Amino acid sequence: xxxxxNSIYIGAENKKSLFDISIPDNWNNKLVIFIHGYMGYKDWxxxxxVKEYFNNYKFGFLKYNVSHNGGxxxxxxxxxxxxxxxxxxxxxxxxxxxxxxxLIKDKFKLLPEIYIIGHSRGxxxxxxxxxxxxxxxxxxxxxxxxxxxxFPKGEKLKNWKENGVYYQKNSRTLQNMPHKYSLFIDFTxxxxxxxxxxxxxxxxxxxxxxxxxxDTSVDISEGEKIAxxxxxxxxxxxxxxxxxxxxQPWKINKLPNHLKEVCEQTKNFLEK
Numbered sequence: 001x002x003x004x005x006n007s008i009y010i011g012a013e014n015k016k017s018l019f020d021i022s023i024p025d026n027w028n029n030k031l032v033i034f035i036h037g038y039m040g041y042k043d044w045x046x047x048x049x050v051k052e053y054f055n056n057y058k059f060g061f062l063k064y065n066v067s068h069n070g071g072x073x074x075x076x077x078x079x080x081x082x083x084x085x086x087x088x089x090x091x092x093x094x095x096x097x098x099x100x101x102x103l104i105k106d107k108f109k110l111l112p113e114i115y116i117i118g119h120s121r122g123x124x125x126x127x128x129x130x131x132x133x134x135x136x137x138x139x140x141x142x143x144x145x146x147x148x149x150x151f152p153k154g155e156k157l158k159n160w161k162e163n164g165v166y167y168q169k170n171s172r173t174l175q176n177m178p179h180k181y182s183l184f185i186d187f188t189x190x191x192x193x194x195x196x197x198x199x200x201x202x203x204x205x206x207x208x209x210x211x212x213x214x215d216t217s218v219d220i221s222e223g224e225k226i227a228x229x230x231x232x233x234x235x236x237x238x239x240x241x242x243x244x245x246x247x248q249p250w251k252i253n254k255l256p257n258h259l260k261e262v263c264e265q266t267k268n269f270l271e272k
Contacts, residue, residue, distance in 0.1 A: 001022060001023070001024055001025060001055065002022065002023040002025075003020070003021070003022045003023075004019075004020065004021045004022075005020045006018045006020065006076070007019055007020070007021070008073065009064065009099055009100065009103050010099060011066065011067025011068075011092075011095065011096040011099050012067050012068065012091075012092035012093075012095035012096055012099075013067070013068075013092070015067040015068065015084070016067075016073055017064065017065045017066065017067040017069075017071075017073075017096070018042065018064065018065050018071075018073060018076050019042070019062060019063065019064035019065070019100065019103070020042060020051070020061075020062065020063050020064070021060065021061070021062040021107075022051060022055055022060065022061050023060040024055045024056075024058055024059075024060070026058050027058060027059075027060055028058035028059060029110075029112045029113060030058075030059050030060065030112060030113045030115060030270065031059070031060040031061070031062060031104065031112040031113065031114050031115070032054050032059050032060065032061045032062070032115045032116075032117055032270070033062050033063075033064075033097075033100060033104075033114060033115070033116050033117070034047065034050065034051070034061065034062065034063040034064075034116075034117050034118075034119075034122075035064075035066075035093075035097065035116065035117070035118040035119070035122030035123075035125050035126055036063070036065070036066070036069075036119060036120075036122050037118075037119045037120030037121040037122045037123070037142075038120060038121040039069075039070075039079075039168075039170055039177065040069065040119070040120070040121075040122070041065050041069055041071050041076055041077065042063040042064055042065050042076070043076065043077060044246075044248050045243060045246035045247055045248045045249075045250045046243075046246035046250050046255055046256065046259055047063060047246075049250070049253070049254070049255050050255070050259070050263060051063060053255065053260075053263045053267075054263070054267065057267055057271075059115075059267075059270070060112065062100065062104070064096070064100055066088070066092070066093045066096045067084075067092065067095075067096050067099075068084045068085060068087055068088035068089075068092050068093075069084075069085065069088065070082055070084060070085030070088075070177070078173060079170070079173060079175055079177070082175070082177065082178055085177055085178065086165065086178035086179060086180045087180060087182065088183065089182070089183050089186040089187070090124075090125070090147055090183075090186070090187060090190075090194050091186055091190050091193065091194070092186075093121075093125050094125060094128060094193070097125060097129065101114075101132075101134055105134075111134070113136045114134055114135050114136060115135070115136055115137045115138070115139065115270055116129060116135060116137075116138045116139065117139045117141060117266060118138075118139070118140055118141065118143055119141040119142060119143075119243075120141070120142050120143065120144065120217065120218055120242065121144055121150075122143075123140035123141055123142060123143020123144060124143055124144040124145075124147060124196050126138050126139070126140060126143065127140055127143060127196050127199055127200055127203075127207070127226065128193070128194065128196060128199050129199075129205075130199045130200065130202065130203035130204070130205050130207070131199065131202065131203070131204075132205075135205055136205070136206075137205060137206050137207070137208070137269070137270060138203075138205055138206075138207040138208070139207070139208045139209075139210070139266050139269065139270070140207065140208070140209045140210065140223070140226060141210050141211075141244070141262060141266075142210070142211050142212060142215055142217070142218050142223070142242050142243075142244075143209070143211075143218070143222070143223070143226060144196070144218055144222060145196055145197070145222035145223070145225040145226050146196060146197070146222070147187060147194045147196065148187070148191075151184055151187070152166065157184075160179075160181055160184065161181055161184075163181075164180060164181050165178050165179065165180050165181065166178075166179050167179070172248055196226070197225075197229055200226055200229035200230045201229050201230075203230060206269075206272075207230050207232060208232075208235065208265070208266060208269040209223055209226050209227045209230065209232060209233075209234050209235065210223070210234075210235040210237065210262055210265060210266070211223030211224075211234060211235070211236060211237070212236075212237045212239075212240030212241050212242060212244055212258065213236050213237060213238055213239060213240060214239055214240060214241050215240070215241055215242045216241065216242065217241075217242035218242060220234075220236065223236075235265050237258050237261055237262060239258070240258040240261075240262075241258075243259075244256065244258040244259035244261075244262050245257060245258040245259050246259050
């Protein structure tokens with residue numbers, strides 16, 4: 001096994017962030033890129049066990065922190081850099097992904113088959129790569145179907161503009177996570193590039209859509225929309241919630257049953 005852990009890449013606005021990559025000895029020349037979700041990071045919960053799962057089935061695996069997720073090079077787990085978090089945007093996360101693709105092109109003499117798995121917000125970013133010629137397959141785990149729906153509406157949107165910032169409580173760290181109004185401006189300036197529905201409807205890339213039936217963070221109706229736009233079947237995980245049984249911290253060296261089922265469905269799709 002060849003491993004690189006907590007290595008640095010240069011993301012959006014030349015900001016340094018971290019990635020891990022592992023290539024098994026019997027590698028099948030297929031590389032999975034994992035994109036974490038909102039208030040997430042590459043080492044959250046069971047994501048390391050997910051990496052090991054795919055390594056055991058001959059897949060290479062790369063996971064990374066988006067550059068403005070609030071983590072730092074020295075503390076990638078918690079959110080020491082709230083100023084950076086406040087300036088994040090969806091286009092920055094697309095820039096981060098492009099940086100990862102450039103990194104892969106630099107590291108490999110022969111480019112592997114590249115697959116994406118995106119969770120939650122990361123699923124939306126993954127679906128927005130449906131016209132990327134370097135990507136062979138995409139998998140959405142509890143992915144969002146709309147970016148515009150993530151924003152405050154009505155009076156709340158007006159207050160956000162007037163105040164310049166709004167806060168969202170992080171239930172794990174209990175921090176008030178700041179979001180500057182520049183996030184909304186960035187969206188309005190890039191609506192076409194951030195239109196998940198359009199990218200799904202025009203996609204030529206085989207895509208798997210998986211969603212938990214009891215997801216209270218991203219309703220399963222969003223998975224149903226994504227699958228409809230892609231003209232594919234939605235894989236519903238019975239009784240599963242948003243993270244498929246995974247929590248942070250995760251102290252057991254074993255995948256929760258729902259997440260194991262998700263990994264099995266994904267592996268079968270990627271091996272086709």
